Amino acid sequence: MTSLVMPTMASSLLLQLGSTCGKSPSFAPPQSILVDKLRRLVIKVKSSETRECTTAMFNANSRRDFLGLALGVSGLFIGSLDANGAGLPPEGKPKLCDDTCEKELENVPTVTTGSGLQYKDIKVGQGPSPPIGFQVAANYVAMVPSGQIFDSSLEKGQPYIFRVGSGQGIQGLDEGILSMKVGGKRRLYIPGSLAFPKGLTFAPGRPRVAPSSPVIFDVSLEYIPGLEVDEE
Template sequence: MASASLLLPLGSSFAGSLSNYHPITRGRPRRVTAKYLSSEIRMKASQIVGYEDELILIKRRDVIGLALSASSLRINSLNAEAAGLPPQEIPRLCDDTCEKELENVPMVTTESGLQYKDIKVGSGPTPPVGYQVAANYVAMVPSGQVFDSSLEKRQVYIFRVGSGQVVKGLDEGILSMKVGGKRRLYVPGSLAFPKGLASAPGRPRVAANSPVIFDI
């Protein structure tokens, strides 16, 4: 493809050469023309070969550069693994110590089927229905994989509690919390996402009416 594109301008140069080296004279025009044409063709052919060699050299250089870049990335990745660097972690409201402590916290089950454990009981009032609340949350599937988090967004979620602006289990769970508290909600499928949630890069899919967990 590269050779073909190089031949196009050279062809026009040949046309110019034909007019220059084909004068109307009385000598032996055929021999002169052949001589000059032969010389011109050899020169142009050598230029084409030179261009092709240069292109091949550039292409090889590019390929070698890409290969070296890929190797460098791979080596850096291996060095990071060998160094024992931890993978990027998703921020959570309940760390490993908190998880161990939760094992000894009694589970509360409501009439709707919602379950929760208080990680920390707040010292403020409980929010009345319709009041605006500001809360951090980490939403997970039962396996513990996070599918949404206000901590990653670095912005608390503000909504009117008990007004249907969030899933039913979240509304119910927050209405009985005290300001300043921290709680884990085990939301059954009937109080979660009726239509489910599509997967996102690095995030699991939430099936319709499947149970979810919220740390609030």
């Protein structure tokens, strides 16, 4: 609807400015600040004591400038609506591994488990590892292989709490967290067989996860509720 409204407004303004012969120029009260600015930009009305017939003349350059301005404003307005309507994620999404971390990971060896799960430790924790069936609080950033984020606890503003090893999370996430220690961060390369058998579809602007496709999780193990840390 927006793409029809703005060009129509520009056309109506041009029609009003076509001729003011025989009467003083008059305009309806401006509907917005934008219309008022456009009107003052494109018209110069000459006045005299005898109120002679005055015609607003537009040369080719003036008309092009006017139409260019109107269409430019329209394009910016439409573009803004499209971005918001698509639910596109904002720039600078929070991550567990920044650019410096990415470079350091290039030199970190990859560990491969018997199930096919692979991981790299971003930071080795100093706390306890979670027993199977215990609740854990973890932050995560989930990505497709291209690096596009499809889900993140950081954007939700709270850690993901679930019972590890009980089937509440995907198999690759369970296995990867069980061998971590509290305070640690890890990148998990989860094969399709340990990921989402039925796939996932998120809001517009988020990548779709195809059934049984590989995914990448950056995970930080924050704490284990109810598990006391042994004092040395």
